[in-house]
Amino acid sequence: MTATTSTAAGAARPAARPSARERLLTAADELFYREGVQSVGIDRIIEHAGVAKASLYNAFGNKEGLVRAYLELRHERNRLRVTRAMTRYRTPRERLLGVFEAQGELFTTPDFNGCAFVAASAEAPHGGSVELAAGEYRHWLRGFLTDLAAEAGAPDPEALARRLHLLYDGATLSARMDRDPTAAATARAAAVTLLDAALPAEPAGS
Amino acid sequence: MTATTSTAAGAARPAARPSARERLLTAADELFYREGVQSVGIDRIIEHAGVAKASLYNAFGNKEGLVRAYLELRHERNRLRVTRAMTRYRTPRERLLGVFEAQGELFTTPDFNGCAFVAASAEAPHGGSVELAAGEYRHWLRGFLTDLAAEAGAPDPEALARRLHLLYDGATLSARMDRDPTAAATARAAAVTLLDAALPAEPAGS
DNA sequence: GCTAGCATAGACAGACCTGTCTGGAGAGGT
DNA sequence: ACCTCTCCAGACAGGTCTGTCTATGCTAGC
Numbered sequence: 191m192t193a194t195t196s197t198a199a200g201a202a203r204p205a206a207r208p209s210a211r212e213r214l215l216t217a218a219d220e221l222f223y224r225e226g227v228q229s230v231g232i233d234r235i236i237e238h239a240g241v242a243k244a245s246l247y248n249a250f251g252n253k254e255g256l257v258r259a260y261l262e263l264r265h266e267r268n269r270l271r272v273t274r275a276m277t278r279y280r281t282p283r284e285r286l287l288g289v290f291e292a293q294g295e296l297f298t299t300p301d302f303n304g305c306a307f308v309a310a311s312a313e314a315p316h317g318g319s320v321e322l323a324a325g326e327y328r329h330w331l332r333g334f335l336t337d338l339a340a341e342a343g344a345p346d347p348e349a350l351a352r353r354l355h356l357l358y359d360g361a362t363l364s365a366r367m368d369r370d371p372t373a374a375a376t377a378r379a380a381a382v383t384l385l386d387a388a389l390p391a392e393p394a395g396s
Numbered sequence: 397m398t399a400t401t402s403t404a405a406g407a408a409r410p411a412a413r414p415s416a417r418e419r420l421l422t423a424a425d426e427l428f429y430r431e432g433v434q435s436v437g438i439d440r441i442i443e444h445a446g447v448a449k450a451s452l453y454n455a456f457g458n459k460e461g462l463v464r465a466y467l468e469l470r471h472e473r474n475r476l477r478v479t480r481a482m483t484r485y486r487t488p489r490e491r492l493l494g495v496f497e498a499q500g501e502l503f504t505t506p507d508f509n510g511c512a513f514v515a516a517s518a519e520a521p522h523g524g525s526v527e528l529a530a531g532e533y534r535h536w537l538r539g540f541l542t543d544l545a546a547e548a549g550a551p552d553p554e555a556l557a558r559r560l561h562l563l564y565d566g567a568t569l570s571a572r573m574d575r576d577p578t579a580a581a582t583a584r585a586a587a588v589t590l591l592d593a594a595l596p597a598e599p600a601g602s
Numbered sequence: 603g604c605t606a607g608c609a610t611a612g613a614c615a616g617a618c619c620t621g622t623c624t625g626g627a628g629a630g631g632t
Numbered sequence: 633a634c635c636t637c638t639c640c641a642g643a644c645a646g647g648t649c650t651g652t653c654t655a656t657g658c659t660a661g662c
Contacts, residue, residue, distance in 0.1 A: 210609065226519055228434045231649055242610040247651065304518075311573060312510070312518040313432055328573060353586040356566030356579065363565045367517060367534055373562065380559040380590060387589045416639065437619055448640040453621065 211249040213239040218260045223306055227257055227320075228313045254319060257310065261323040264306045269330065271296070282342035283385060286354065287378055289335070293358065294374030297365040304366030305359075331355065343390050350388045357381055417455040419445040424466045429512055433463055433526075434519045460525060463516065467529040470512045475536065477502065488548035489591060492560065495541070496587055499564065500580030503571040510572030511565075537561065549596050556594045563587055 208216070217239035221230040232253060236243050250256040275292035279285045296302060303309075307324035314320035335354050339347035361377035364370055414422070423445035427436040438459060442449050456462040481498035485491045502508060509515075513530035520526035541560050545553035567583035570576055 225521070226434075228432075228519060229521070232651085233649080240610095243612085243651085244653085245609060248608085253650070308514070308569065308573065309518040312515040313434060315431070315435070324573060349582075349585075352579075352582045356563050356570060356583055356586060358566070359569045360562030360564070360566035363514065363569060364562060367514065367530060373558075376555075376558045377562055379555075380562060380586075383593045384586060384589055387593070438621085439619075446640090449621085449642080450623085451639060454638085459620070 210245040290378035297371035416451040496584035503577035
């Protein structure tokens with residue numbers, strides 16, 4: 191994922207330039223996320239990446255392939271961000287709330303612009319590969335929350351996960367639409383209430 | 397707003413044809429909402445409306461003007477839908493939950509396709525009139541929920557409204573992205589928990 | 603040193619999109 | 633009867649977008 195993951199040729203030069211494919215993906219990630227998939231043309235991307243147009247079509251086939259790679263990158267990065275944040279917490283209940291705290295940090299990121307999958311789905315035609323990628327991402331997050339809810343001892347982990355997922359989506363949407371990073375704190379507070387109602391009483395000891 | 401609001405000439409013909417402006421707005425509403433603002437071109441709209449291109453530019457100035465009118469129409473229709481649903485309930489608490497029930501009916505509409513403002517904002521450039529219209533709509537809904545929460549006796553109506561708004565947005569988003577109309581019922585169930593925690597004990601009598 | 607492979611630079615075709623313009627038809631009021 | 637207003641039909645210009653193609657340069661390995 192980082193610059194040093196390319197071939198051994200990177201050792202020859204101190205600051206190995208990333209491959210054309212990596213530069214394209216980085217540029218696409220920035221521009222697609224900031225301005226939308228439809229609004230950003232191929233020319234803007236190759237210019238931003240400092241790459242020839244043929245390299246793009248050689249590496250990704252067409253624009254749709256680049257969009258797919260962009261969404262896969264977003265999926266993986268979101269997955270890493272959430273799972274890594276979990277290491278800071280101990281109990282499943284803390285981890286469930288930690289998801290919203292990680293969200294709050296994300297919202298204060300200067301280039302935060304909402305959920306990439308929601309935005310891409312709004313622009314793409316129905317039933318295409320974009321909606322497929324969005325479905326995969328949402329399915330992962332749903333399963334992640336369900337597993338945590340089960341570990342926390344929820345009688346109906348699926349139901350709890352669905353409710354928390356609503357809060358998560360709503361917070362992302364509000365942070366984007368209302369430019370309000372505190373939406374994550376609001377969601378966390380609501381999640382506390384939902385957890386208190388859904389989870390059995392917490393054990394006193396560790 | 398309806399077909400009979402035009403001139404008295406409507407009385408001459410039994411089935412008065414709506415004006416070019418109205419047909420344009422109807423066509424734009426259908427196509428913009430179903431396929432997105434960017435994806436639908438002017439030609440598709442005038443063809444669907446059976447209208448000359450000059451009529452569009454005469455009535456709305458340019459495409460952005462048509463988009464603005466489309467969003468204003470959506471705003472007004474959403475407002476009517478929610479406020480009219482409120483007449484079926486008596487107490488403020490019932491009305492707050494009724495918002496989610498009205499949402500559930502909306503989700504089962506065959507042409508439901510998520511929130512028009514979220515979709516339009518994802519496609520439009522930042523800081524434009526689309527985001528302005530979205531902000532106005534969201535501000536209205538937030539105020540509506542806040543007023544209801546205050547009537548229900550919430551100690552902090554604004555905080556409760558923010559939480560319910562998160563659920564509302566999350567449900568709309570899930571209904572669109574996951575094609576799951578039951579998201580409204582999930583949101584309503586979560587809202588019950590939030591209301592139970594935030595509202596003082598209900599009086600026994602009416 | 604030579605060759606194979608990848609990258610660059612940019613022209614080009616074909617399609618689409620917005621917005622303007624011309625030209626004419628029809629209805630209502632005076 | 634005339635005039636004004638709205639509307640229809642479509643050509644057209646100017647721009648943008650995707651995707652292909654040609655021609656060239658640079659680097660690595662044999």
